Amino acid sequence: MSNLSRYRRQIVLREVGVNGQQLLRDSSVLVIGLGGLGSAAAPYLAGAGIGRLLLSDLDRVDLSNLQRQTLYRQADVGRDKLAAAAETLRALNPECELDLLPGPLSDAALLAAAREADVVLDCTDNFPTRFAINRACVAARKPLVSGAAIRFEGQLAVFDLRRGGPCYACLYAEGGEAAETCEEAGILGPVVGTIGSLQALAAIKLLLGQDAEAGTLRLWNALDRQQWRTLNLRRELRCPACGDARGDKPHESNL
Template sequence: MSSLARYSRQVVLREIGVNGQQVLRDSSALIIGLGGLGTPAALYLAGAGLGRLVLSDFDRVAASNLHRQILYRQAQVGESKLDAAREQLEALNTDCRIECRKGPLDDAALVAAARDVDVVLDCTDNFATRFAINRACVTARKPLVSGAAIRFDGQLAVFDTARATACYACLYPVAGESQETCEEAGILGPVVGTVGTRQALAVLKLLLGLGDDRGVLWIWDALTDTSRRLSIPRDPSCPVCGTLHAR
């Protein structure tokens, strides 16, 4: 299949064009977490023609994943998510190079992986990992697209300390002692899918220079289909990025 035929519907957009499509082909992203957020994000980024996707996860496909983690198929239950994801993404688009990093990644590996790509997507579901990913992105000076969803609620934010915006630790300076999980609280598939899709959209806009979502928190209530956009103030005393901004 020719590139012109595959990407014709987005190349025709004047904001993208042939040059924008080449930008995507030359770009790379790291997706950490291949669950309800990471799977739709990976599908749309591969479909859009991103040249390289680096995937990281440590889990296996479970039957309980299938209602929302739309990259996987029933026959893949029990397989490593990395192997299952690679199979599906390569079947979708052989132009997109898929690389896998078995998780969980330690701090040094996170920094190295972040430095090796243009943008990082946090598609994980626990605060400890989110804080570690944020530290790595601040150290590597790479933009971070962070998504979260539970029950009928979704959130999305783009952090880019290289552009002097807030980091994740500015928004959440201290992790809560307890954190609900989707297993405990529940999640409707299209809710987490919408957030993951918006993460892919935010990445494409960032790479193509379309608009600027940095430093803004998007909060969505799927039950009422209402949303808010809030500016995230940078914390000069942030233990993660405060010293960086002071330079």
């Protein structure tokens, strides 16, 4: 491992150490969406020494993004987000290998990318893409860290079928009501930044073999005394993505 001094504040942690840092160096994380969530998650992952980041987005930087998407600067307005984000991340940590995957990704491309990664972060903002990412993670048997934020509210969940837990489709029914967008409802920058940072934290904990609270949904209200609520999730036996509707026979989780 090169340049141990870069990571020494992590290496002194008992839960990380030299072996854990090497584990991070040998790991790959797929980050889909480089908006507010991805802008917070990707730099922390690169800074932590993740060896390879697979990044996907389809947008260009808009002036309205700068209020919360901290990967970008005024000079980036109009640029492709992937290119601008890669420039910032390479400047932060040139040791981190970046694979750029222009979106939108087809189902086949999503599955191929998920198979390349050890952990997948869903940093998108629409249900169709979230369900497609979940299907890819179910098929590839890869843990999924899902985040969302709107107004003053955020949520975080880790889905890990390897532990017998639920998937994203166990929680939300595909084809339900359309979700509100930040453009319609508004979003405070630090709210989405907090959730994105926690997604990075959950991914690092998964890679280190630490408890990442799989099978729970954490809900945060930043306006109401910054209160958190935690809901235990159960695997749906008839889930169209991971349940017996696919011919699978999962055991029913106690979560």
